[in-house]
Amino acid sequence: MNKMIDLSKKLASGLLFISTWFASAAWAVNDLPGGPGVRELNIQMPATKIAEEQVWLHWFMMIICTVIFIAVFGVMFYSILKHRKSLGHKAANFHDSVKVEIAWTIIPFIIVIFMALPATKAVVAEKDTSNADLTIKATGQQWKWGYDYLKGEGEGISFVSTLDNEQRIMSNNGAKGVDIDDYLLKVDNPLVVPVGKKVRIITTSTDVIHAFAVPSFGIKQDAIPGFVRDTWFRAERVGDFHGQCQELCGKEHAYMPIDVKVVSQEDYTKWVNEQQKLLAASKDDPNKVWSKEELIARGSKVYAANCQVCHQPNGKGGGPVKPLDGAAVVLNADKSKQIMVLLNGQNNGAMPSWKALSDTDLAAVISFTKNNWSNKTEQIVQPSEVLANRK
């Protein structure tokens, strides 16, 4: 296996000569461990048994296909070279043979069965999500991943993971002069799991279909709104493993990466303890009364993390995205109008529902939009008002 991977690396370095010809493309980028390699020719280095099996199957198929390819096209090109009119070759007269036809129906059929056997074994293994040590729900949302630790050590931990905002800005600026190894793969909060444990990932979505995929684990599972699906992995080594959303989910499809940080059991326990302490500390009381400044300060953070991708930092929106600056709903004296839009979404989900955010976050971001840019309503919304509007 490793020899084959070495071989593909050698081939890759051979191609280097050709590709450096495109001098403008000569970034000083390195292979990303647990992610894509530079000019990688093959599947990413596997980190689970399933992925190893896939790499093996792929080589198995490649070898069979190459042999058939050489055999068939050896015959064809021999014929092309020898059976030419220009060489004076006269056409033969045969045009039918039941025996030959049967032979080249049966033989491929047997080859196909031979291919299907190891594939069947792998499918059955991939689909066995039973007896997991840890169950995590991955919720696709336009355009971030929400993780909820449902069962096993760390139960109750829950956070949202988004692309590093600086990288998103780099992308908009044409990635000029950028040569970082984890470009578009860096997230704020990676999914942390222990090494050597069977982790079951349950996927679902709040809006459109996304796909949770980590190539080095060999997993890919669509996250479908209204439905739950599952997949599993057991990472064999520690490190960061990178994936990206793999089902078209709207404009920011390319910007919702997945980072799975595999850590040792001790580190995992430590991380869980930290998270649970943080969780306890950050639990906001929805009945607490906040000052206007506190709400706006918190709201600007919530806005930056959730809203400005579409509505823009200047609140002007763009294209189909409505502006917030000067918007009737935002300026409306009836605060419940804006609260309802945030809770329920609008325009068939083009404005998604944000009810997954806490009452405090929603109250803060509404207060922020009501008092930012040219909006000077002086209205603030308290968390209790949001809570009252929740059904």
Add this chain to the structure above:
Amino acid sequence: MSAVLDPHGHIAGDHDHDHDHHGAPHGWRRWVFATNHKDIGTLYLLFAFTMFLIGGVLALLIRAELFKPGLQIVNPELFNQLTTMHGLIMVFGAIMPAFVGFANWMVPLQIGASDMAFARMNNFSFWLMIPAAIMLATSFFVPGGAPSGGWTLYAPLTLQMGPSMDSSIFALHILGASSIMGSINIIVTILNMRAPGMTLMKMPMFVWTWLITAYLLIAVMPVLAGAITMTLTDRHFGTTFFNPAGGGDPVMFQHIFWFFGHPEVYIMILPAFGIVSQIIPAFARKKLFGYASMVYATSSIAILSFIVWAHHMYATGMPVTGQLFFMYATMLISVPTGVKVFNWVATMWKGSMTFETPMLFAVGFIFVFTMGGFTGLICSMAPIDMQIQDTYYVVAHFHYVLVAGSLFSMFAGFYYWSPKWTGVMYNETRGKIHFWWTIIAFNVTFFPMHFLGLAGMPRRYADYPMQFADFNALASVGAFFFGIAQVYFFFFVVFPVMRGHGEKAVQRPWDGAEGLEWEVPSPAPFHTFENPPKLDVTATKVIG
């Protein structure tokens, strides 16, 4: 003078004996009111080529954006619109109409019929496509831009689209209606209007493949219509077929779509098999090997195409038995497909081959299409597909079968039959330049995409990690060369022969070619086989 632009070219200077008693209309009326299968065929081909160029420009915009990491030319919204419309326009506007164009021109000529069965419906099915094409091509200028949910139109993303989604759904309905009418026409023509003596098992392969394709079209176009109608009612009339908030199932859309979509793939490749099966024997100067098995293989592919749809959906999370069933069924398709390739190679074996442009494209087709077949086999393995589903590997795979498959066969067919259509020979040197330029640029564009996909680059991404930069740059360079080659093809090959520039073509310019189309003069007269011809025992020659 040529038959393409002038219906009376063949009798120029012979007006006293003009036997065209109908007084066929001239000028624009000739095309708008066209009922002649040759004129309608020409219209279809020109329409398809126009759409091919529009779709090509969209593809080049995509490749220009992907030349380097980072967003330089378009924003992500527009990028998704480009990929979506590139797919829709190429599939529904370019490839499908082009094959219908070939069928219009060649089916009546090959079976010795005077015209298509329903001449006016033929006209209608062509002209229906124009408003649909305009709606598709101008959707970029609709408020909110063109649809950006991918050509597969997966719900519930399509429920978020702007008004252009509705016009595109309408356009697809119209194109579907046009396809169904065209298919009915082709089936009726083939089954009822063959010259006496041409039994089904003596029909040319192109006619056979189109007969099967036409049945596939009638079977699945209504399924697509159903899927997009449900999308439409979900969008506007409060139904929730695919909207989970109301108990709908987004995965059901995918099942319905791919129940259409997989046979659709064969709709786009079976006529290509037919064209290649005509050309290989002609230039090998040897009869097609295993004619009967070719017919059976084509039929088996068509039947199997109905039970493999969910191999597009391995990642949706099917139960294990579902995955296994669709994996086995898909792998099974490689058997009849293999039979076809073996038959072509056996036809070439011990032939007396020459390599004019049609043969180059046909051999290029077999070579490159087979690579697409192998990657298809690899994609069909559900465990490997967990790595490559929705990555550039899939993009490479289907461009190997659709560009190197369908498109190359159409180029081959153009070079093979254009002497009959226009009455002049295309320029052989230019044809060869077009072939080598196209096949090299094609491979430079799409071969590196296999590596990108294996390494994990997802498709439909406006921006990508730096590690993928070099192969993307290479693919973009290849794509531009490929695009320029097609412009060259139009201006330096197609345009001259349409204007009748070139060496005059004889009735049978290819000495190994067989079939009734070579029994009429070049260019083919405006009306052919007005009386059913008497055929020899092989049904390839007219005897008095």
